[in-house]
Structure formats: structure tokens, C-alpha cells
Amino acid sequence: MNADEKNRYFQELFRNLRHEGLTVKPETEEGLLPVELDGQRLCLALDTGAIRYWKEDVADERRSAALDRVTDIAKITSEYMRQMEAAPQLTASGLTGDYRLLAEFNDTVLAGHPSKYGIQFVTWEWVRDHTALYQGNYYGPEGGTDSYAAAKRNFAARSGLVPRGFLFTPEQLTEIYRCIHETLESEYPITDERQECLGSTAEQIERCVPGLEERVELSYQKEVALTAAETPQDCGMQFN
Numbered sequence: 001m002n003a004d005e006k007n008r009y010f011q012e013l014f015r016n017l018r019h020e021g022l023t024v025k026p027e028t029e030e031g032l033l034p035v036e037l038d039g040q041r042l043c044l045a046l047d048t049g050a051i052r053y054w055k056e057d058v059a060d061e062r063r064s065a066a067l068d069r070v071t072d073i074a075k076i077t078s079e080y081m082r083q084m085e086a087a088p089q090l091t092a093s094g095l096t097g098d099y100r101l102l103a104e105f106n107d108t109v110l111a112g113h114p115s116k117y118g119i120q121f122v123t124w125e126w127v128r129d130h131t132a133l134y135q136g137n138y139y140g141p142e143g144g145t146d147s148y149a150a151a152k153r154n155f156a157a158r159s160g161l162v163p164r165g166f167l168f169t170p171e172q173l174t175e176i177y178r179c180i181h182e183t184l185e186s187e188y189p190i191t192d193e194r195q196e197c198l199g200s201t202a203e204q205i206e207r208c209v210p211g212l213e214e215r216v217e218l219s220y221q222k223e224v225a226l227t228a229a230e231t232p233q234d235c236g237m238q239f240n
Helices: 003-019 061-086 145-159 170-184 192-208 212-230
Strands: 033-037 040-045 100-105 108-115 118-127 132-139
Touching (some): 003 040, 003 118, 040 061, 061 118, 118 145
Antiparallel strands (some): 108 118
């Protein structure tokens, strides 16, 4: 990775970490990117996509979870920035600007577009004998690494690379997650094998659904509001 590539990677990583509410300090003399949580050192990001940290900085559960999130963000950001550096230019009739061809399958393309706000991802369909692009679906750049994940899902389904029925939306996964925990927390008997399967499924959903806690809380609050609306109101009758 040359100096320009490193600078572009750190700029993109800076934006993605800030999107998660983390504080990112200027690059150190050693070429590392300091990341802080609540004004205290959390870790250092390397230009390789790796993370360096001290055990005492991630001693509690909240900071450990934050480190895991930084690690995931750095890995994903490094992945697509390497692809952006190596990808060829996408050319098509009427298309202007810097668009890189990241993937292509079954007349569907996944492109990346660098902007001053970060990388934007787009899926299109080829038309007119592969000379023009049709019906673009745009992701980001304000969504951080979640935009990249959403664009890949759209490309996989749109191109037929993965059947649409095999893909669940974040909303569907949120409800599955709630149902799993309701089952695990119930008093009904459950085999060890099923408990292990459900537990691993819940962990998998936690890793792949952005803002899962907020989604679960919103789903719960909607049910609370529905229950309150359906509860008979006090008619005002008094009894002694």
C-alpha cells in the first residue's frame, strides 16, 4: 500500500468509525490511527486493516464490544478499499464521473464511486448490448460499512447469484432474533442441541444486522403501544 492508498483508506476508516460514534484522532508518527471511546484510548488501527490494542483498555464488556465493532469496521473497510484501488473504470453511455467495476454477474454490476463524503455503492443492469446501464440502486456513503453490506446483498439477489428467497431483510432477522430469545427464555423444555443451534443463530444475527439493539427495542415498543391501544379504557364506573 503506497502513501496515497493509505491516506484514502484512513480517510474512509475515519468516516466509518465516526459514523459509529467513536472518536478518531490524527495519525501518529508511527503511521497508526488512534481510536477512542468516552475520551479514553481504545485501540490503534493499522493500514493493513488490522487493529492493535492493550488488554487494560478493553477490560469491561462495553469496551470489548466496541473493540469488536472497530475490528469488523476496519476489516470491511480494508476489503472494499483494496477492491476500489484494483478495480477497472466502469464505462457506459451517459455515465460520468469516477465509477469502479467491483463485480459483474448475469448482466448486473456492482460499482463503487469515491466522493468527498466517502465511497458510494451502486448496482445496475446492463442494457443495449452492454453499452448502457439501467435502474441504479444507490447505497451510501452516509451509511458506513452498512452501505457496502446492503449493496452486496442487492447485487447478489438482483443478479441471481443468490436466490432472493435465501436472503432475509434486517427487519425479518430482527423478528427472528426476538423469537429466538423468547424461546430460550421460556420455561418450556428444550434439548441441548436446539439450545446451542438457536444460540449460535442469535450470535450470527448480532454480527450481521446493523443497529440490532435499536431495531429490537423499536419492535418491542410497537407491541407495547398496540397492547395499550387494545386494552379497554376505564369507563368511569365506580364500585364500593
